[in-house]
Amino acid sequence: MIFITxxxxxxxxxxxxxxxGLSDEELRVWAVWDVQEMAGKxxxxxxxESLCQVPIVIATEVGGGVVPTDPHVRRAREEAGRxxxxxxxxxxxxxxxxxxxxxxxxxxWPCKEKRxxxxxxxxTRC
Amino acid sequence: xxxxxxxxAGSGKSAFAENLVTGQGSxxxxxxxxxxxxxxxxARIVRHRSLREGKGFITIEKSLSLADIDLPPxxxxxxxxxxxxxxxxxxxxxGGGAAxxxxxxxxxxxxxxxxxxxxxxxxxxxxxxxxETDRFLRHLALMNRLIAQxxxxxxxxxxxxxxxxxxxxxxxxxxxFTPRYMQLH
Numbered sequence: 001m002i003f004i005t006x007x008x009x010x011x012x013x014x015x016x017x018x019x020x021g022l023s024d025e026e027l028r029v030w031a032v033w034d035v036q037e038m039a040g041k042x043x044x045x046x047x048x049e050s051l052c053q054v055p056i057v058i059a060t061e062v063g064g065g066v067v068p069t070d071p072h073v074r075r076a077r078e079e080a081g082r083x084x085x086x087x088x089x090x091x092x093x094x095x096x097x098x099x100x101x102x103x104x105x106x107x108x109w110p111c112k113e114k115r116x117x118x119x120x121x122x123x124t125r126c
Numbered sequence: 127x128x129x130x131x132x133x134x135a136g137s138g139k140s141a142f143a144e145n146l147v148t149g150q151g152s153x154x155x156x157x158x159x160x161x162x163x164x165x166x167x168x169a170r171i172v173r174h175r176s177l178r179e180g181k182g183f184i185t186i187e188k189s190l191s192l193a194d195i196d197l198p199p200x201x202x203x204x205x206x207x208x209x210x211x212x213x214x215x216x217x218x219x220x221g222g223g224a225a226x227x228x229x230x231x232x233x234x235x236x237x238x239x240x241x242x243x244x245x246x247x248x249x250x251x252x253x254x255x256x257x258e259t260d261r262f263l264r265h266l267a268l269m270n271r272l273i274a275q276x277x278x279x280x281x282x283x284x285x286x287x288x289x290x291x292x293x294x295x296x297x298x299x300x301x302x303f304t305p306r307y308m309q310l311h
Contacts, residue, residue: 003285005284005285007250059285061134061284062134063133063134063135063136063137063247064134064135064247064248064249064250064251065134065247065248065249065250065251065252066248066251066252066255066259066263067135067246067248071166074135074166077134077135077136078135078136079136080136081134081135081136081137081138081285082136082138084136084137084285084286085136085137085138085285085286087285088284088285088286088287089286094285094287096284096289103289105284105285105287105288105289106287
């Protein structure tokens, strides 16, 4: 699994589309994004495990900035952060994208030649 | 060796810092600055305690006046964290203001073998703050910069992985620190 993270609107999807040569349509099949919004709704370990089945997982970093006064928002940020830690631990490759620039945090640079496996059940869906 | 560790909420910065200090040797001291007021703070303290359980830290609970702490010169110290310390010194009764927070951290630098300071990435969520928040952020930013300037290693932790912002050139040779792919769990 390739895990892509970075701040809001930093170019995470554009980066991975370019790196792997994916169309918008292919990205929809290969990737899941905004996974930070899924954090806290179910057990983090279980969620990370099921997200791992997707070749590309994309999360927006939401833990920066002044700590919010609302306890729910505060907890959501932390849960999103912990989910990202679990995903990064399981991922073969982690890339962080800032201002459209990728930074390799783990593994090897994603490239067209080394595209991740396309899961069969997803192929039939598209 | 002086290390500054930064990162956002839930980034894994505490676990990284604990593992780094654990690798530095013994004796290990954990300076806990959080005041145990309210259920959320208490839950956080419990979580951090369980995180560092079995890692051999001697915990010193000190929310103010770090200059008063006695430490052996061979101590490896983890200070968690800078933003709590600064908030305590600035806003708690008995606090000595931002100057006391700065003095406390600088005094630790000269009195132990290794000091690792955990701070918080709180500067990218907006730029329009007023009053106390603005004052606090400015002081925290100054302290981050002051420590980073003196540090041998400055690390931003992103989803449990390290983004090295600065590393003294010969650092990797003289400590057990492994950059980038450090396993945390």
